[in-house]
Amino acid sequence: MLAEKSLFILSGLACLGLFGFAIYTLSPRDGKPQSALIRTETRSTIVTLSLLVFLVFGIGLFVKGIFV
DSSP states (O other): OHHHHHHHHHHHHHHHHHHHHHHHHHSOOTTSOOOGGGSSHHHHHHHHHHHHHHHHHHHHHHHHHHHO
């Protein structure tokens, strides 16, 4: 049971870490061109919805690892 909880917690933290890294890399910066993933409105909508699903999944795994 302890291994299962720790696996859920680590997986949740990994998802949240990758979410944060993706947000950091996709953020606009001075002097840098905009990422190809967010140049058009359709692409940016798809990336945003995918990242939100990834965020909710990571939070869910983390909470499940703590409380279940």
